[in-house]
Each structure stands twice: as structure tokens, then as C-alpha cells.
Amino acid sequence: MATLYPEQLIGRQVGPYALERVIGQGGFAWVFSAKRADQGTAALKVLKPRYAGDRQFESRFRNESRVASELTHRNIVRILDVGQADDITYFAMDLYPDSLRSRIDRDGPLAEPDLVRIAMDVAAALSFAHANGVIHRDIKADNILFEKDGTGVVTDFGIMRAVSGYVSDTGVNMTIGTPSYMSPEQAQGRTLDGRSDLYALGVTLYKAATGDLPFTSTDWFELARMHVEDAPTPPRSRGSTISRRFELVILKCLAKHPDDRYASADEFLAELQALSDESRTTETFGRVDPRLQAAAAADARAAAGRHLSGTWLAVIGVLVVAAVAAAVVLLAR
Numbered sequence: 001m002a003t004l005y006p007e008q009l010i011g012r013q014v015g016p017y018a019l020e021r022v023i024g025q026g027g028f029a030w031v032f033s034a035k036r037a038d039q040g041t042a043a044l045k046v047l048k049p050r051y052a053g054d055r056q057f058e059s060r061f062r063n064e065s066r067v068a069s070e071l072t073h074r075n076i077v078r079i080l081d082v083g084q085a086d087d088i089t090y091f092a093m094d095l096y097p098d099s100l101r102s103r104i105d106r107d108g109p110l111a112e113p114d115l116v117r118i119a120m121d122v123a124a125a126l127s128f129a130h131a132n133g134v135i136h137r138d139i140k141a142d143n144i145l146f147e148k149d150g151t152g153v154v155t156d157f158g159i160m161r162a163v164s165g166y167v168s169d170t171g172v173n174m175t176i177g178t179p180s181y182m183s184p185e186q187a188q189g190r191t192l193d194g195r196s197d198l199y200a201l202g203v204t205l206y207k208a209a210t211g212d213l214p215f216t217s218t219d220w221f222e223l224a225r226m227h228v229e230d231a232p233t234p235p236r237s238r239g240s241t242i243s244r245r246f247e248l249v250i251l252k253c254l255a256k257h258p259d260d261r262y263a264s265a266d267e268f269l270a271e272l273q274a275l276s277d278e279s280r281t282t283e284t285f286g287r288v289d290p291r292l293q294a295a296a297a298a299d300a301r302a303a304a305g306r307h308l309s310g311t312w313l314a315v316i317g318v319l320v321v322a323a324v325a326a327a328v329v330l331l332a333r
């Protein structure tokens, strides 16, 4: 029986992993939670059967997965192994309890402190990957996962490279997905550098801040054109409560020309750090705790009292000196 649905693989043993539950699917793979007898639960990304079987594609997928598995960083998903078991091409990774995509679907737009923190986690991952010569190419809300403590981790580093532009022996173009997060240069098939990931991160933050993508169309080419030509509506004009300063940060990521964006993930990270420090300062000094306010008012009253009595003492002192002087003058007569 041909495998058409991921559910058909539940219970199947893939190398050392027993597939337990379908987590989701993208353009070319299914993701399962799986049990490994000696190591607990993992997530398995399995090529869909229609893409498996093409030896060249399978090996591109495995190669990119191996490159990704060498990126060891606290904000990058840990790949446990890359394998082939019978007809199944897969890689195993840590299993995460939540994703940015699920969070937006569940709770709607996120508040600014959360957005800034997530953006910093992703920027740190990008900075590390770019320094190691890997461009992500597919930054989007589905590829940002969360640890139990909320730390953001990025998955699918470089995997898109195995897929995009590849035309199989049978003539099927493997370029998959919508260009919802695609940078203008990506939509135009130009050479990419790390700044393309910053654009896609800008789209991701825009979606997380407003609940919507900056550009939508059911027509692939129209959507690509919008990314190349149209100015995005500023997030605050679409109901986002983020500050004007953070809005400008997102819009800078969304600049059409890479030269008008942040020059690197590090420069972007430094801007986020400054923004986060500034809002923490405002939190501490701008919004005053009522207890502190009461204490400050009492201090001010006491100081005023001290000032008042000081003034009276001075007046009395002058009067006494004047009286003594007058008495001395009178007696002298």
C-alpha cells in the first residue's frame, strides 16, 4: 500500500526511533514525535514519500541536515542524527513543546518585551550560523520553536538550500512553499547573504506583532512582486501596540534593498539590546512604584519642614541680634 498520509507511519520503527504521533507537515516533510528506547522522546523530520526515492534529492537533504547538525548553539535546534532506514530519509532532533506559529495562532499578537526577547534569540542564532557560512533561507514563525523556559530556538537551518531550485530527474521543480517570508532578492532569484534572513525575520516579527503578514495574495507571482515593490503598512497602523522605535526596527529589516537593512545579525542584535536596555530603564525610573512615590512625598514634606524651621530660626536669630543691639544702644545712653 502506498503511503499517502503521515498517520500511516505511526507505530513504524525508523532506525532506532518508534514513530508515535504526527506533529505537523511542511512542503516536503512530515514531523513526528518519536521514542528512542535508550534516549527518551525526539522529533523526526521525514521526507514525504513523493520526494523520497529520488537519490540525488535524498542526498542533498541529508547533506544539508549534516551541515545543520554541526551548528551547536543555545538558540539552534539540536540535530541528533541524520539517517536512512529502508525507504525513509530522516533526521532526528530535540522535541520542543511550542512554536512561534502555534503561539500566534493561540494567543494572537505578542507584547513588545516578548517580541524583543524572541528577536534577540533568533538574531543570536543567525549571527552564529552566518559566521559559520550558513544562511537559513527559510526563517518563519513555524521554524522558531520554544524550550520549556521560553528560550527561542531556530530549526531547519539551510534545509531550504537542498530544496529550492532543485529540479528532479522527472522534471519536478522542488521549489516549494509560498513566498510569504521571501526577501525581494530571494523572490528575484538573486544571490543571497545573511541580510536576506534579516528580511524574513522582519516578516516574522511583523506577523508576531500584528497577527498578519505584511503582504498576502493567493497568487505566487503577485506576492513575490509585492515583496519586491510595495511598502509594508507600518505595524502600528494595523493595530499593533509596539513602540514607534520597535516599529522602525521591524521596518528597517523589511527594507527592499539589503544595504538599507541592518548590515549584519550582530548589528541588529546590538540595536535590540539598546532597545531592551532603554525600556528596562523606563520601567525602573519612568513608572514609579506607588510605595516609592509615598515615601518620596513624605521625604519632601520632611525636607520642606526642615527648610521652614530653618528659615524661622534665621528670622528669630536676626530679631534676637537686633533686640540685643537695641538694648546695648539704649543702655549706652
Ligand SMILES: Nc1ncnc2c1ncn2[C@@H]1O[C@H](COP(=O)(O)OP(=O)(O)OP(=O)(O)O)[C@@H](O)[C@H]1O
Pocket: 023, 024, 025, 026, 027, 028, 029, 030, 031, 043, 045, 077, 093, 094, 095, 096, 097, 098, 099, 101, 138, 142, 143, 145, 155, 156, 177
Ligand atoms: N523539533 C521540533 N519540535 C517540535 N515541533 C517541531 C519540530 N520541528 C518541526 N516542528 C513543527 O512541525 C511542523 C512541520 O515542520 P516542517 O519543518 O516540516 O514544516 P514547516 O517548517 O512548516 O514548512 P517547510 O519546512 O515546508 O518550510 C511545524 O509546525 C513545526 O513548527
Ligand SMILES: [Mg+2]
Pocket: 026, 142, 143, 155, 156
Ligand atoms: Mg520547518
